[in-house]
Amino acid sequence: MNPSTPPSPAAAAAASTAPSATPIWRTQLGTYLGLALVLAGMVGLFSWLSEYFWSVETFVTIANEIPALAVMAVGMTFVLIIAGIDLSVGSVMALAAATSAAAILQWGWPVPAAAALALVTGLVCGTITGAISVAWRLPSFIVSLGMLEAVRGSAYLVTDSRTQYVGDAISWLAAPLVGGISVAFLIALVLVVVAQLVLSRTVFGRSVVGIGTNEEAMRLAGVDPRPVRIIVFAVTGLLAGLAGLMQSARLEAADPNAGSGMELQVIAAVVIGGTSLMGGRGSVVTTAFGVLIIAVLEAGLAQVGASEPSKRIITGCVIVAAVIIDTLRQRRTTH
């Protein structure tokens, strides 16, 4: 009761044995090691099952699959951390590819302008999703579900429901430089690093984590959550647009059906990486591991000759098992 009471000796002792700094990467080291082990285990398993798996061709295939998935997964990581979800990324990817193809083929735009149009298309779609869910306080699940349909329809409209062959105008993006590593792959790699730094080292990243943990607390601490939410969705749209460019560079075509169902693959990669669907917890680096696991699983199952139905059953089981393991790990560390 007495405000001038001196601190008890026990309190002073507790304060003097003050905690020391722990670098953030060290607290995450266990997670990284665990995911790397899972990945190594999968590579080992598939190499043992199929003599063809351990080959340059397989790794080129995997390296080609990765960029589009990784780029979208980076955006989705931020979306899940603010406790949102974006189901429209696959459709946005197709629309972005479609508009750039239309710009090159029908309107005769130069390639850089068409590429910029693809990115702007993605940015606009993402901004619409974010702005609608913020303005009317709607769950992003519903808004992005609507966008999934509307944007897919737009992609059909732009392509006239036919695959548009772009040719090799932008294929340099996907062409391998050294041993399967393409420009697209390098872009995805840089994005992962930059996005992780933004998440853990910037004021914006801090706001993202805070909003996902407790939005009201952030508001009372003087942070307006609305622009942060819109920016996260806008950037995710932009990245889906970039994925669209990567995809049409690789296939030399814009397919209106491209990326159909890919939103679930993206969410699966992020969740396997340990990002929580409840918001507030996640990391871009672990998402990258999730992308690798999905890509290796896909290529490996194809190599061992698994049928399409069994491929999907196994993929489903892996996703659920990964999340169970992560949940158990989290419970252990928080108690």
Add this chain to the structure above:
Amino acid sequence: MPHTPSPTPATPLLHVDAVGKDYHGTTVLHDVTLALNAGEVLALTGENGAGKSTLSKIICGLTPATRGGMRLAGAAFMPESRQDAERQGVRMVMQELGLVPTLTVAENLLLGRMPSTAGWVRRAELHAAARAQLAKIGLESIDPATPVSRLGIGQQQMVEIARNLQDDTRILVLDEPTAMLTPRETNYLFEQIARLTARGVAIVYVSHRLEELRRIADRVAVLRDGRLVDACPMAGLSEDDLVRRMVGRSVNDLEHRPRRAAGAVVMQVNGIGRASAVQDVSLELRAGEVFGIAGLVGSGRTELLRLLYGADRADRGSVSLPVDDFKPKQAAALDAPAHTAIKSIAKGVYKTFAKGFHSPLQAMAAGVGLVSEDRKSQGLLLAQPIRINATLSDLSAVSRGGWLQGAREHGLVQSFIRTLRIRCTSGEQPVGQLSGGNQQKVVFARWLHRPVRVLLLDEPTRGVDVGARAEIYGELDRMAAEGRALLMVSSDLRELMAMADRIGVMSAGRLVAIFERGEWTEQSLLAAAFSDAAGRPAPAQPVSPVAA
């Protein structure tokens, strides 16, 4: 269940034996021993936070006791859950309604035991049973097919009571049952209580409405700070006697210390209000003073602080703050809204915000901070480390160009941990793992490095143990000495009397009195807080299908 014969007066119906309860290391109930006889109304009373609700929740199986035991009609009674207690005839009507708004009155009344055939509800039987249940409490006028969401709040409360008036009820705990009832509904309730006690049911009536206790209670048990002060017959006890028992104890030395020197006015509140929750409150805060706000829960204290911080938007009145000594950046932020005006109050230039601030961001730019009442849901990111929580409200100090500077943030957090003596393993420990007192210190840390001139504090020591309280008081003292104005809401009158230079009392949304240090007594503060009880306007009844 088989009906046990009424126990003789020698063996009370319920015997509470040395029951105690700890929450996160804080003792909220100290070994209470109490007997409840069949057919009596025992009033359970005390100030906010005295332990009334905790004791009744233990009796009804909503929360387990940490220590002690209970006996029901002579047999050991330790309910594991509310269902378990109800099976043994011990029921509780909660302050928060437990009704499902989308279901009908009948469905709510018979929830969990609806008459059915192979899963299909027998509607006629359901409605007949519901009507019989409603008739017990004089609510024949309510159609059992009405969805609960269409009833007024008072009628909902009555339905909740009706749900618990079942034939096997042996003990009925009513927690502030009349808080939302009209006088007519209250009379029905009291008639029903009389009928129940005549049948041998024991009633535990939790309330701090003294005039009601006098009407209904046979005996009264007074709790204070989680301890049973007295349990005695109601007859012959005056309201003064009761208040003295509720307040009790000797006067603290601190209550006699001189008033702090108050400086210039740093915030002037003019008739601010929002609907009926806060009604035209005016006050002046001066630099270096602690202004206490007393009042019952629901008197508009929390709502007032939220208006002053822009967390909720006021619909009338204004707030004025001095602008003379503002840093350019803050002044620029103040210039943004078009509805502000600069005017002179005494000496110095003041800026007026019509209807208060429109967002917490604007309040912070003007030098106003809030330590919110519910730190778990509004103040803290429980899953995040101390480091993130402590610097949340001003990252500009630890960042450059939007990039956080890890070393500087770490250093700042370490200095918070040292100066506030936060007990933790490291700055990376999630705040959810800290004790209540240490969590509160983390919230304080946020306002230590900001140019805050007015700090609004809502129950700053709630859930904080005695040792940590002293440290928080020391911190508040230091902040006031630095020239900040503190506006502090507390349910603990002794805390306010020890800390505050002035105390304003709120009742039913109004600031009904302001006492200067030395003018107040606990009795005068309590009397002001209860002042609405007599002249309380009937609560607004929403349109209901059965409005008489």
